[in-house]
Amino acid sequence: MSTTDDERFSALFAATNRDLLAYAVRRVSDPADAADVVAETYLVAWRRIAEVPREGRARPWLFGVARRVLANHHRGERRRSALADRLRAQLGEVVPPADAGLQGRSDVELALAGLDENDQEILRLVAWEELARDEIAVVLGLSRAAVRVRLHRARRRLAERLTLITSGDEPASGDARKRSRRTGHVMSEWASARSGVEEAR
Amino acid sequence: MNQDAMDALRAADPARSARLDAVDPGAFDALREGIMMSERSTKQVRRRMLRGTMLVGGLGLVLAGGGAAYASGVLGSVAGDAFSARVIETLVDQEPEASPSVSGPVDWVQRPCPTGTDEDIDRMESYWRQADFKIGGTTHGAHSVDGTCSWSFVEAETAAAIAMRVAEEDAGPPYDRTLTSVEASEGGGRCIGRDEALALVEGLLGPDYELSPTALETGDRFECTLWEMRVEDVQIVVYSPATLD
Structure with missing residues (x-):
């Protein structure tokens, strides 16, 4: 381990820890989980410090790592790291627990929840992380052009769903699509060999 | 309307209600120090990565076609x-x-399927698929397979060829037949090596298309570079940089 790597990781950590924590807090139901997501993400960065992009691309790279950590988390691979004990205890004090159900959610939260995961994430990255398209491209591993297309569609779908909800035409649960939560791809009809009509977009 | 929705979404940021600024900096220091004292073994990471979990991965093929179509x-x-x-x-x-x-x-989506077997035809007749299509500023929606060809059952190579041909037909010559970048997209499957990834992409492209030497370099993703990613889903995207950028 060179001093340069130590210094680089320390600088990266100092520059991004609050943003990364916010990223995690926004995406977990239990604040304590956010501490573990942050810890595991930085562990990856520490182990791969030589691969972490320089300057402005480091933050979206970290978000991309955190995204995968969260995916593991959502698959049930929940880890409690002793490294995160102190941060976990702090979060329990400063972060209000999220509502587990749909009750009490705002219209826009319901509209967001009704979109597929890919749409949700790209919208969160814009609205909450305030990332530019090229940064989103780093997080999601897409080209900037692909981000532009997906973002355009996601914004449109959010607006459409929000309109339906506010007009009372849309069920609050809003999960009319049968998409893979992981990929957003429509696949249930094909995968399960059931006939019927399915919306692809 | 879109902007209103985005404004509402910004206002719904869950982090706003959290007092993250109140987190003791010492908690972060403890985390950083603990991490920096940990082993930096990449083997450990790689072993976990290959452990057989359902890692998502995939390939996205982006062809810099010369036209207005995006497929x-x-x-x-x-x-x-x-x-x-x-x-x-x-x-x-x-x-x-x-x-x-x-x-x-x-x-074009209802063209006879070049590789569809009778069994595939029978199966796809039981399916409907709906999609929004935009071609030349016109939105087309809701097509059924109609016993002709469903994209659900064509092989990858055929799908790639069709997607590229559509873009070319829409644009008209001259068009660029160089695949300039390969992207990762969400999916699942197995990890493949770089050579296999190259062969895969080249196989999808067919002899009429050329793969840029740097095409795979943009495919790096977290914890698994393109050539290590699991491949289940492949996304083929044909677009014109002039119209999308």
């Missing part, structure tokens, strides 16, 4: 090891901010 076919494999991808979703789109749309037919 994507999302392919999913049915076999874990063999690359027998099948199209499960197809989109054709133009410039995202295209002008007002009207409905109309999309003939």
